Structure formats: structure tokens, C-alpha cells
Amino acid sequence: MKSWQLNRRVNKLSQEITDPVKTETKIDFNSLSEPERQLLDRVQEIVDKYAPASPPQDIIEKNADLWNKGLEIFARRAMELFVDVMPASLCCDELEAWYFKMYFYNFLFDWLESVQKLREMPEERREALFRERKDMGLLDRLFRLPRGRPETNKKTEQNEET
Amino acid sequence: MKHTRLTKRIEDLSEKLKPAPSEGIRIDFSSFTQPEQLVLLKNFELDEKHRHGWTREAILENREIIVKCNMIVIQRVNELFLFTIPRALMLDEVNQFFFNVNFWGFWERWMECRKNVGKWSKKDRDDFLRDIKVKPETNTKNKDEVRANGEENNN
Numbered sequence: 116m117k118s119w120q121l122n123r124r125v126n127k128l129s130q131e132i133t134d135p136v137k138t139e140t141k142i143d144f145n146s147l148s149e150p151e152r153q154l155l156d157r158v159q160e161i162v163d164k165y166a167p168a169s170p171p172q173d174i175i176e177k178n179a180d181l182w183n184k185g186l187e188i189f190a191r192r193a194m195e196l197f198v199d200v201m202p203a204s205l206c207c208d209e210l211e212a213w214y215f216k217m218y219f220y221n222f223l224f225d226w227l228e229s230v231q232k233l234r235e236m237p238e239e240r241r242e243a244l245f246r247e248r249k250d251m252g253l254l255d256r257l258f259r260l261p262r263g264r265p266e267t268n269k270k271t272e273q274n275e276e277t
Numbered sequence: 278m279k280h281t282r283l284t285k286r287i288e289d290l291s292e293k294l295k296p297a298p299s300e301g302i303r304i305d306f307s308s309f310t311q312p313e314q315l316v317l318l319k320n321f322e323l324d325e326k327h328r329h330g331w332t333r334e335a336i337l338e339n340r341e342i343i344v345k346c347n348m349i350v351i352q353r354v355n356e357l358f359l360f361t362i363p364r365a366l367m368l369d370e371v372n373q374f375f376f377n378v379n380f381w382g383f384w385e386r387w388m389e390c391r392k393n394v395g396k397w398s399k400k401d402r403d404d405f406l407r408d409i410k411v412k413p414e415t416n417t418k419n420k421d422e423v424r425a426n427g428e429e430n431n432n
Contacts, residue, residue, distance in 0.1 A: 138308055138310050140304060140353045140356045140357040141304065141305040141307075142302060142304065143302075143306070144305070146302050146303040147302075186364075186365040189361050190361060190366060193361035193362060194358070195302050196304070197354055197355075197357075197358045199301070199302075200354050201354060201355075204350045205351065207391075209406060210402050210405065211394060214387065214390050214391065218386055221383070222382065225379050225382075226379040226380070229375045230372055233371060233372060233375070245371045248374060
């Protein structure tokens, strides 16, 4: 093999390694319960009727109950999968699994609290916050949230210092 | 419709609206890539072979395939969660930003906690496990804030 051919082959392989074929992760439809499948089938019928476009807003509003229940099923099942599978896949023992669940549900509560605060914000302030985050490029980046330390720790440290 | 029939109908409908249990939720096997499917199939095969109980030797001998399989599952379940929840809850960009911040914060905090828990003695672990199984009203030990992140345990 010539040098340029070898280089091309190496580059192609490197590309394949760094950029593997991405496939979408889907929930196994058969693992849903019968009533859930029936509901999702009805939603799918509506989606198919207007495909490839999305169903019009008035149709979604007309079937809002069906739509919301479908979304609830997906959210609940994805959460169930996450909470059940993660501790086992991370080889957690009983205690670690207990902490996992505690931290997970705390994350949900923390996030719901921030949603509540965002909803209470006046529209202009919310817009300003969004623009600021966007201008700073923070929408695509993450950072560590400051965390309060337990009072008991602080007290112990103060006692040790004195 | 008579009152009793109406009540019966409401009860029936309420029953139907309850979250129906299934045998457990699974990821669609076809959503894994071919190399991932091969790893998973190999793992199923090993699981079948050792269905009466994994020995330490068997785990060590097959550790690479077990770790790889777990990595695939962790990555996929995480991906599914991050894809599904913001869409199901119809989050806008700001809400999604806070969702991501809180979610990755949860992972970081839990990993830190796991590291701390790993330092506990077996006795401390057993005592703590016994405590968390006690009904909340009779359990006063779990009110200890320090243990919330597994940082200390001075049993």
C-alpha cells in the first residue's frame, strides 16, 4: 500500500472511531402496558394522519388530554428506567443505591424549585436572563452549582480552630 | 344515569386511568448499534451460563465484557432520560438549561457521595442500612445532616 493510501485509510479509521454511528435510543414498545400502548397508538394515528408535517395546533389542543397522557407515560417510564437500571449498571450495593435514589429525587425537587422561581419571574426579567445566558454562551455549557455546607461541619471546624 | 351507576362508572374510569404496571421497562434492542448488540448478546450468554450465581473467578475472567456492557447501558439510559424528559415536559430553553445544570450536578454530587461512602467501615454501613429501614417516626438518627452526603459516619 502506498504512503498516501495508508494515510487515507488511517484517517478514515480514525474518523470512524471518533465519530461512531449514532443510533437513537428508544423505549421497547412491547414493554409498555396494554392501556399505554393503546393510548400511544391513538396518538400515533393522529401524527401519521398529518405526516410528514406536525399535526396543526388546533388538533393538538382538541386532543390535549390524549397528548398530555402520552407525554406523561414517556416521562414516567424514562424515569423508571433510569432509577431502576442505573444503580445496577453502576454495580451499587444497597447503601449506594439508596443514596442514588435520594440524590436523584433531590435533583428533581431542586429543579422543580428553579422552574417555580422562573415561572414567578416577570416576562422581561426572564427574557433578560435568557439573553444574558445566551450572550455568555452558557446555554451550551455547564458549571457546578455552589453548594451550602452542613452547619454541623462548620461548627466542628470552628471549634477545632478555637 | 342513576347515582349508583354513575358512581360505578366513575370508579371504573378511575381504575383505568391508574398507571398500569408492566413487567418492567426496556430499551428497544434495535436501537443499539451492531457492535453494542454483540456485546449485549455476549453478556446475555454469560448471564445464562452463570444463572445459578456468578463466582468471583467468573466475574474476573469476564470483567471486560461486563464493564463494557454496563457502560453501554449507562450511556444509553442517560441519553434516553436526557432526550425524553425535557421534551415530555415541553421545556423551553431556559428551563432546559436549569434542567441540565441540576441533572449533571446530581451526578457529580452522587459520585462524590459514593466516594465518601466507600470509606465507611462495614459496621458503619450495616448500622446505617439498619437505621434507614426503621420507620421514619421512630428513626431519629437519619436527621443527622452530616450523613446526607456520606461524608462522615461516627457510629
